[in-house]
């Protein structure tokens with residue numbers, strides 16, 4: 109079987125005393141001096157992070173840090189110091205192209221789930237990659253720091269800053285004439301939009317516009333591939349969802365901001381000649397994934413013996429998702445980058461029409477959420493405490509199903525991992541990461557006590 113793009117990087121950042129876990133016998137680890145060294149380096153990095161960069165409180169339900177609701181600017185506009193010769197050297201080295209036909213890519217949201225995987229893949233094939241991420245605490249920043257450590261080991265530097273920081277973005281384009289931008293920084297999650305609506309406007313609308321403003325003035329203008337969402341189909345009932353279907357009935361503010369992004373992309377393409385490709389991701393899952401997503405916290409809660417809420421639609425109808433494995437999504441992202449044409453403007457002016465595209469990236473086989481739970485039960489060898497409940501009116505839609513023929517035609521997109529196999533890989537990773545987190549937190553606690 110073809111190896112995953114992250115297989116060359118250990119799936120956990122260190123060594124663990126695995127016999128302390130109740131389910132540790134399911135995971136085997138290679139002990140080595142290198143692993144020890146890596147683990148302690150990471151502990152050291154984490155300590156630096158805790159003492160100097162510890163994120164301020166936020167309202168996220170997925171964060172392990174206590175929260176206060178409305179301080180959006182403190183939550184995500186944090187930019188650590190940048191500039192100066194040493195910083196520029198680091199930026200250049202990270203963005204250095206190492207293959208003849210390689211791109212230099214700015215990946216926004218590089219410490220995020222999809223961002224980490226895409227960055228690693230690009231770097232592996234010789235593209236120059238520079239990351240940008242604000243490390244906000246919508247979910248546990250430990251996970252983002254761990255992903256950062258992973259990328260650093262393959263020579264990828266993630267600049268810590270927000271896409272709303274225009275001065276920083278301009279500086280990055282001054283230092284590197286990026287050929288491409290892979291824009292994955294966003295406020296994700298459908299349900300959280302009811303708790304913190306402004307964070308969606310801040311990142312998905314204002315942040316996107318800021319980025320496009322800087323890109324349209326850059327010389328050369330980069331081609332931009334960015335993350336839209338399957339949620340734009342909203343209340344659409346025609347299946348499978350095709351790019352030609354209507355997308356003017358969003359069911360959540362999250363979906364509305366992603367749809368707004370698609371319209372904004374049209375405008376910047378039309379006026380400034382920016383080459384823009386939007387990718388509608390369908391419920392992406394896998395190792396290094398997001399703890400706010402159902403498959404992730406179901407796994408955590410099943411192992412803890414905690415009840416899990418399983419939504420059903422009216423008249424006991426199933427709720428289903430076209431769950432798409434991360435490696436398939438990465439292939440789609442790279443395919444979109446490889447087929448992106450150059451932008452056509454310069455000096456903020458359009459010269460001729462530029463490429464504008466939108467693709468579905470799904471798996472094409474929706475699975476009911478209750479079946480996802482059954483797969484997890486088998487993999488974890490633990491019976492879930494199911495609490496079936498009516499789909500709350502919080503933006504969730506009853507089902508998603510992608511028609512992927514357009515992406516297939518344009519760049520040979522073909523998902524190859526089914527939910528059973530993908531969850532198996534996730535669960536294997538989760539066991540290691542969970543242990544790692546416990547060990548890390550324990551070490552930090554004892555450090556603080558002494």
Ligand SMILES: O=C(O)[C@H]1O[C@H](OP(=O)(O)OP(=O)(O)OC[C@H]2O[C@@H](n3ccc(=O)[nH]c3=O)[C@H](O)[C@@H]2O)[C@H](O)[C@@H](O)[C@@H]1O
Nearest residue numbers: 296297337338339389390391401402417418419427477504
């Ligand atoms: O496809 C997308 O565009 C979107 O996919 C996911 O959104 P969602 O599909 O809602 O993913 P989850 O939050 O993991 O939910 C998966 C399924 O589990 C269900 N669910 C969720 C939570 C819960 O407690 N119980 C439950 O049954 C949901 O209704 C949904 O059918 C991501 O969270 C979005 O950021 C992304 O844009």
